[in-house]
Amino acid sequence: MNAAFHEQSDLDGPAIRATNALYISGLILDLISACLAFLTSRWFQRLTNAEKDFLQKVFAARARETSEQADLHCRKPAPKPSMEREDGDPLQSTPLSGIDKWAIPWYSMSLFVPMLFLVLGAMCMLAGLYTYTWSQHPLPVAIVVSFTGLATVPFITGVFSIGRVSARRKNIILRLSRMQGDW
DSSP states (O other), X not given: OGGGTSOOOTTOOHHHHHHHXXXXXXXHHHXXXXXXXXXXXXXXXXXXXXXXXXXXXXXXXXXXXXHHHHHTTOOOOOOOOOOOOTTSOTTOOOOOOTTHHHHHHHHHHHHHTHHHHHHXXXXXXXXXXXXXXXXXXXXXXXXXXXXXXXXHHHHHHHHHTOXXXXXXXXXXXXXXXXXXXXX
């Protein structure tokens, strides 16, 4: 795909410019996503044993809470993440003051955002590839390329739509155990 890297000339149309913009934007987002994912992984590796225990306790409590809400088919807003007090509930928050009021949500989002950047980058790159294909290739080629991309959408949405319903997740686990890599 030399369209993304060739020199600009009078022959470049809006489709090639759009392809370049989308493809390079997607590449940048994917590179940033990879860097942030690595840094996030390092942050989790560097937690002390006490912090790892706290993380496990808070995540388990949040999973129990979410599971109970899903089982009741109740749509309550999820409580905000919080810190554990020495004497109580792991989901009970401690008061934040000063810079921590805005820094804690920002730090948390920084650890969470790599997947979002990866998805956005992939969408930009795919949009660039489709723009290029539909503007530069014959109709049959464009249709085959589009069909190939669209054929993957049900599987991608399936992963994101599994949800937190315990019975569904258990049935998926049972199905995976029966398959064990076999079609």
